[in-house]
Amino acid sequence: MARIETPRPIRGTQDMIGETQARFAHVIAAFDRVRRLYGFQRVEVPVFEATAVFARSLGETTDVVAKEMYTFPDRGGDSLTLRPEFTAGIARAYLTEGWQQFAPLKIAASGPVFRYERPQKGRFRQFHQIDAEIIGAAEPLADVELLVFADQVLRELGVSDGVTLQLNTLGDAETRDAWRAALVEHFEAHRADLSEDSIDRLARNPLRILDSKDPRDRPAADSAPDIDAYLTPETADFFAKVTEGLDAAGVTWTRNARLVRGLDYYRHTAFEFVTERLGSQGTVLAGGRYDGLIEALGGPATPGVGWAAGIERLAMLIDVPLESPLTVIMAAEDDRAIQDGIRVLTALRRSGISAEMIATGSPRKRYDKATKVLAKVLVSIKHDGEKATFDLKSVPGTEEHQMVEAIIQSLGGQH
RNA sequence: GCAGCUGUAGCUCAGUUGGUUAGAGCGUCGGAUUGUGGCUCCGAAGGUCGGUUGUUCGAAUCAACCCAGCUGUACCA
Numbered sequence: 328m329a330r331i332e333t334p335r336p337i338r339g340t341q342d343m344i345g346e347t348q349a350r351f352a353h354v355i356a357a358f359d360r361v362r363r364l365y366g367f368q369r370v371e372v373p374v375f376e377a378t379a380v381f382a383r384s385l386g387e388t389t390d391v392v393a394k395e396m397y398t399f400p401d402r403g404g405d406s407l408t409l410r411p412e413f414t415a416g417i418a419r420a421y422l423t424e425g426w427q428q429f430a431p432l433k434i435a436a437s438g439p440v441f442r443y444e445r446p447q448k449g450r451f452r453q454f455h456q457i458d459a460e461i462i463g464a465a466e467p468l469a470d471v472e473l474l475v476f477a478d479q480v481l482r483e484l485g486v487s488d489g490v491t492l493q494l495n496t497l498g499d500a501e502t503r504d505a506w507r508a509a510l511v512e513h514f515e516a517h518r519a520d521l522s523e524d525s526i527d528r529l530a531r532n533p534l535r536i537l538d539s540k541d542p543r544d545r546p547a548a549d550s551a552p553d554i555d556a557y558l559t560p561e562t563a564d565f566f567a568k569v570t571e572g573l574d575a576a577g578v579t580w581t582r583n584a585r586l587v588r589g590l591d592y593y594r595h596t597a598f599e600f601v602t603e604r605l606g607s608q609g610t611v612l613a614g615g616r617y618d619g620l621i622e623a624l625g626g627p628a629t630p631g632v633g634w635a636a637g638i639e640r641l642a643m644l645i646d647v648p649l650e651s652p653l654t655v656i657m658a659a660e661d662d663r664a665i666q667d668g669i670r671v672l673t674a675l676r677r678s679g680i681s682a683e684m685i686a687t688g689s690p691r692k693r694y695d696k697a698t699k700v701l702a703k704v705l706v707s708i709k710h711d712g713e714k715a716t717f718d719l720k721s722v723p724g725t726e727e728h729q730m731v732e733a734i735i736q737s738l739g740g741q742h
Numbered sequence: 743g744c745a746g747c748u749g750u751a752g753c754u755c756a757g758u759u760g761g762u763u764a765g766a767g768c769g770u771c772g773g774a775u776u777g778u779g780g781c782u783c784c785g786a787a788g789g790u791c792g793g794u795u796g797u798u799c800g801a802a803u804c805a806a807c808c809c810a811g812c813u814g815u816a817c818c819a
Contacts, residue, residue, distance in 0.1 A: 448813070449819085454775085454819070535817095540816075540817095613818090638819090639816095687773090689772070691776095697780090718778075
């Protein structure tokens with residue numbers, strides 16, 4: 328048979344095993360535990376959608392839509408896109424599945440998302456997010472609950488120390504439009520001083536100039552008008568209620584008047600949990616209120632708030648999760664003892680005791696191999712030609728030792 | 743996107759100014775020793791030296807291009 332060249336993994340994808348996988352699983356487990364405490368129900372939504380779901384909702388001019396989407400035609404010629412985020416797909420499901428009947432709806436999801444980008448530390452083409460949304464709740468209390476939820480996830484993961492919550496308001500549609508117009512006017516006046524990127528942003532997405540890191544943009548960005556001057560009394564009050572709620576919950580935050588979101592549908596609250604520890608990939612959890620999104624998808628005006636966090640980035644920040652070690656490792660030191668070993672092994676596992684047996688390779692080396700497994704109880708099995716004998720080695724009085732001993736004895740084993 | 747670094751056995755890495763058959767440790771497999779033991783010893787398998795093209799009598803080593811990974815930066819979770 329001709330040797331074929333082994334296909335390469337797709338760039339920016341990951342195969343996880345061992346510690347990497349343990350970290351990944353730990354993040355999801357913590358999310359799932361906390362999510363129940365806050366009454367967020369788990370939902371499953373497709374990994375791909377009609378391209379319009381994302382193109383329409385994210386905003387045609389955002390980077391994600393303009394150049395980072397995995398878009399392809401299916402066999403019928405329809406344009407499909409692998410989800411670059413959760414929110415738009417969930418909003419679509421909310422409309423098409425009649426989830427409006429459950430409003431206000433608190434939901435949690437996790438899974439792979441896809442962006443066509445240059446892979447590097449903490450960034451992949453297929454990466455994974457945990458995601459939380461509240462749909463159909465217009466009140467600031469929803470923002471507060473969502474943020475406190477996020478904060479608790481980070482706390483339970485033990486990463487909240489190096490992480491700060493940055494908070495801003497983008498106002499309502501009216502506020503945002505007025506502010507946007509003022510910003511365009513301001514930046515047009517400084518056009519000559521701006522970086523090429525920001526001149527481009529000026530036409531497409533002027534808010535983004537505010538958080539530009541290009542030093543050429545900083546003077547104009549720093550002198551740009553704050554949104555505060557454009558906030559209506561209602562929007563100012565909304566933001567105040569959010570911050571008061573956070574204070575009541577004891578969640579620390581800092582105002583970042585330059586914080587804007589990359590996607591177009593955000594209103595009111597915008598936030599990011601940021602760490603210094605991941606270099607330029609420092610945003611660890613981000614979100615905001617998206618009161619405009621569901622309308623943009625053709626639905627009725629429906630408020631929503633949500634956030635998403637990159638699982639890989641969180642996984643890099645946490646301590647190594649401790650593995651629950653194997654309880655029993657058995658060494659079949661004689662091939663004639665293998666059947667007896669299988670019987671005990673099965674009985675142990677059926678009793679809820681984790682167990683493995685080493686029965687391959689040189690019989691003389693099996694014990695040494697078993698000692699390297701670091702299980703709580705080591706059982707060696709020998710055979711004298713008549714019957715198998717079991718020998719336990721562990722700390723004698725322990726619960727595990729006694730349970731294993733009892734199971735072996737109940738099967739008529741000797742030791 | 744931009745910049746820099748790296749790519750040799752399953753893993754971690756040596757490899758001299760270009761020169762015989764490319765090495766080590768760990769792991770795997772076999773054997774010896776031990777016989778209530780995690781030690782020690784012997785042996786074996788395992789390599790298109792990331793890929794292609796070139797320079798040369800001769801390339802893991804030099805050059806060009808490509809691919810991949812890492813680090814930083816932009817943008818993003």
